Structures are given as structure tokens and as C-alpha cells.
Amino acid sequence: xxxxxxxxxxxxxxxxxxxxxxxxxxxxxxxxxxxxxxxxxxxxxxxxxxxxxxxxxxxxxxxxxxxxxxxxxxxxxxxxxxxxxxxxxxxxxxxxxxxxxxxxxxxxxxxxxxxxxxxxxxxxxxxxxxxxxxxxxxxxxxxxxxxxxxxxxxxxxxxxxxxxxxxxxxxxxxxxxxxxxxxxxxxxxxxxxxxxxxxxxxxxxxxxxxxxxxxxxxxxxxxxxxxxxxxxxxxxxxxxxxxxxxxxxxxxxxxxxxxxxxxxxxxxxxxxxxxxxxxxxxxxxxxxxxxxxxxxxxxxxxxxxxxxxxxxxxxxxx
Ligand SMILES: [Zn+2]
Numbered sequence: 001x002x003x004x005x006x007x008x009x010x011x012x013x014x015x016x017x018x019x020x021x022x023x024x025x026x027x028x029x030x031x032x033x034x035x036x037x038x039x040x041x042x043x044x045x046x047x048x049x050x051x052x053x054x055x056x057x058x059x060x061x062x063x064x065x066x067x068x069x070x071x072x073x074x075x076x077x078x079x080x081x082x083x084x085x086x087x088x089x090x091x092x093x094x095x096x097x098x099x100x101x102x103x104x105x106x107x108x109x110x111x112x113x114x115x116x117x118x119x120x121x122x123x124x125x126x127x128x129x130x131x132x133x134x135x136x137x138x139x140x141x142x143x144x145x146x147x148x149x150x151x152x153x154x155x156x157x158x159x160x161x162x163x164x165x166x167x168x169x170x171x172x173x174x175x176x177x178x179x180x181x182x183x184x185x186x187x188x189x190x191x192x193x194x195x196x197x198x199x200x201x202x203x204x205x206x207x208x209x210x211x212x213x214x215x216x217x218x219x220x221x222x223x224x225x226x227x228x229x230x231x232x233x234x235x236x237x238x239x240x241x242x243x244x245x246x247x248x249x250x251x252x253x254x255x256x257x258x259x260x261x262x263x264x265x266x267x268x269x270x271x272x273x274x275x276x277x278x279x280x281x282x283x284x285x286x287x288x289x290x291x292x293x294x295x296x297x298x299x300x301x302x303x304x305x306x307x308x309x310x311x312x313x314x315x316x317x318x
Contacts, residue, residue, distance in 0.1 A: 002038040004080045004127050005031060012040035012073050019082065021123050022116070025099075032120070033083040034127075037070055043077025043228060047131035047194075048219065049124055050082070052104045052138060052185070054089020054097070058201040058208055059137025062215035070223070077228045080127050085120060095141055105138070106183035109192070121185075128189055133166060133226060134196035136185045137215060140203030145295040146261045147172040147214045150198040152180030153190035155242075162195040168238050168318070169225045170199055170218035174262075174292070175240045176312060203295065241292060241312025249274055249302040251283045256300075257309070259293040265311055266290050272308055289313045 001008050005019030018031025050059030063083055070079065084090050088099045096103050099116040107114075109129075110121025128134045139145065149167040153160055155177065163186075167175045180187050180198075189196025199218055202211030224231035249255065253274040259265055265287045274283045289311065296309040 002036050002078045002080075004034045004036050004082075007034050007036045009036040009038035009072070011038055013038055014072050019123055019127070021087070021120050030087060032085060032087055032124070035067060035081040035083065037067070037072050037075055037079040037081075039075030039077050039228065040073050041076040043075075044132040044226060045078045045080060045130060046133050046135070046222065046226070046228060047080045047128045048082075048135045048137065049085050049128075050137040051084040051086055051090050052136060053095050053141060054086040055093055055095045055142055056139045057206060058139045058204065058211045058215060060084065061207045061212035062137060062201070062219060065212065066216045066219050070229070074230070075228055079223075079228070080131060082124050082127065085124055087120065088116065105136075105185060106181060108183050108185045108188035125185070125188060128185065128194060128196070129192050131194055133222065134185065134189045134194050135170070135219065135222065136196065136198045137201065138198050139201045139211065140295050142205045143203045143295055143298050144261060145200060145203035146174055146292075147202050147211055148174035148176055148200045148294075149218075150180065150186060150200055151175060151177045152184050152186035152198060153196075154179030157190055159190040159193070159195055163190055163197055164318075166195050166222070167197045168235055169221050169233060170197065171221050171236055171238070172199065172214050172218060173236070173238060174312075175238045176200075176244070177240050177242050178244065237317045239292060240316050240318050241294065242314035243312070244294070245288055245291065245311045245313055247271060247285055247308050247310070248305050249283070249308050250285065250304065252303045253282050254300045255297070255302055255308055257296060261293055261296065263293045265293055271311070274302065287311055291315055
């Protein structure tokens with residue numbers, strides 16, 4: 001038997017259940033929705049989770065579409081899944097856990113006697129630590145962002161090459177290879193000896209079908225490449241950024257982007273203009289470095305200093 005929370009499956013079987021974490025404000029117990037796919041044949045273990053940020057739903061779309069297409073009878077090894085990590089934020093469609101106003105992906109590896117978010121992190125990290133590979137499905141929140149996979153352990157980490165390989169196998173076409181902040185699962189996992197990446201499936205409000213399809217394809221690429229399922233995976237060259245330049249607006253007004261997501265930009269290229277409500281240009285912002293237009297705000301209105309867009313820098317193909 002393989003188990004996660006109350007989900008428990010014999011070889012060749014699938015089960016769903018709850019991973020109990022504590023109680024909500026009215027005293028009722030709550031648990032994260034979890035699933036176990038126990039392959040008919042022995043093999044490695046993959047842990048996948050989604051909705052660590054409560055407004056990032058594309059990962060949940062990936063699970064909802066992909067899980068029914070993985071027959072345990074044809075699987076070698078085990079897939080452990082947490083469908084919704086940030087239980088409280090998901091209920092209200094917010095990014096951060098409203099119980100403690102915390103971003104989940106700064107709390108790993110968690111603390112089982114800590115804050116609400118730390119307890120969820122500890123419970124899910126316990127499952128991640130039992131795996132051989134981990135996928136933490138994210139997106140650029142509700143802003144607009146390209147489809148990419150993040151390697152967050154840092155280039156000097158002993159598991160860096162394995163994490164980078166996992167990112168290439170997932171295969172969104174773009175990789176950000178830059179050490180992340182403390183508390184990310186994609187950092188805590190490698191520290192525990194488990195290759196972990198953070199696929200970032202676009203950015204939208206609700207579900208974006210194209211990004212969800214990238215995620216479904218990425219999950220099956222991982223299952224095939226690491227021999228959970230039969231089949232070949234052709235590794236495609238990935239566009240890798242090793243840095244990020246963030247651009248804010250020097251003035252208040254309305255943003256007109258001069259570049260699309262995924263475009264190559266050269267130093268000096270105009271990234272965006274800001275106009276007043278009558279179309280009169282107030283400012284023009286140019287790229288400081290060469291790179292790829294990676295992410296941009298969704299709403300056109302900005303205040304002075306407010307975030308507008310990001311360019312991935314130090315770009316190569318690998
Ligand atoms: Zn996220």
C-alpha cells in the first residue's frame with residue numbers, strides 16, 4: 001500500500017482522500033485534497049502539488065485533466081498528489097493565506113507546530129521528502145507571464161544539474177535558473193536531496209487552456225522520461241535566463257507595451273510607453289540589458305514606481 005493522508009492505494013490502484021492539517025476558525029477539521037496513484041510495477045516516486053498560491057489555478061487544471069489519463073495499471077512507481085495546498089487562500093481566490101497573511105512558498109520546509117501556513121508546508125513537505133522528484137505547479141499569479149520552469153536551488157547546489165535536467169524534461173521552452181528566496185519548496189526539496197522544480201504555467205485570472213496544456217505535456221514528459229510510463233521524450237533546447245530585470249514606471253498613467261511576451265529585446269529597445277488619459281506620451285522606458293520579455297502587469301494603469309514588466313537576462317540555449 002502507498003498512502004498520503006487518508007488516500008491509500010494497493011499496487012495498480014488509485015485513491016483520493018484528505019491530508020489533515022488542523023482546524024478552521026469554526027473548529028471543524030480541514031484537510032488538503034490528495035491522491036495516490038500506486039503503479040502496478042515498482043519504481044520511483046513523484047510528488048506533485050498545485051495551488052501553493054491560492055489564485056494560481058492552472059496547476060489545478062493540469063491535475064484535473066492529467067490524473068484521469070494516468071492508468072495505475074500501466075504505471076511503474078508511485079505518484080503522490082496534493083491538489084490544493086493553500087486551502088484557505090483558495091476558498092477566497094487570494095494569493096496569500098488569509099489566516100496569517102503569508103505566502104506559502106516562503107514557509108518551506110515548514111513547522112508542524114508553527115503558523116497556519118507553516119503547518120501546511122510541513123505536512124506537504126513530508127510527502128515531498130518521500131519522493132524522488134518533485135513538481136510544484138505555479139504561475140505568475142494573475143499577471144501576464146511566459147510559460148517557464150524555475151530552478152531555484154542555485155547553480156552551486158549539489159543537485160543543480162539534476163534540477164536543471166528535470167526542468168528541461170518538463171519542457172515549457174523557457175527556464176529561469178536563478179537561486180530563489182528562502183522558504184521555497186524548490187529550494188527546500190533539493191536541500192533534502194530531492195530534485196525539485198517550479199513550473200510557472202503562464203499567468204492569468206482563472207484558467208488558461210494553453211498554459212494548462214503545457215503543464216499536462218510537461219507532467220507526461222516527466223512520467224515518460226523517468227520511466228513511470230512507457231514512451232520516449234525528445235528533449236528540446238530551452239531558452240534559459242539566469243537573471244531578471246524588473247521595470248517600474250517613472251510616472252503615473254497608462255502603459256502601452258512595445259514588446260510581446262517571449263520577444264527578444266536588446267539593450268536600448270523601448271519596452272513600454274506611458275501616456276496620460278488623452279494619449280499624450282509622458283515617458284518611454286528602454287531595456288537596460290539584452291534578454292527576453294518575460295512578464296508584464298495585466299492592468300494598464302500605473303502609479304509612479306509601480307511594477308510594469310520583467311526581462312529575463314543572461315540568456316542562453318542549453
Ligand atoms: Zn506561485
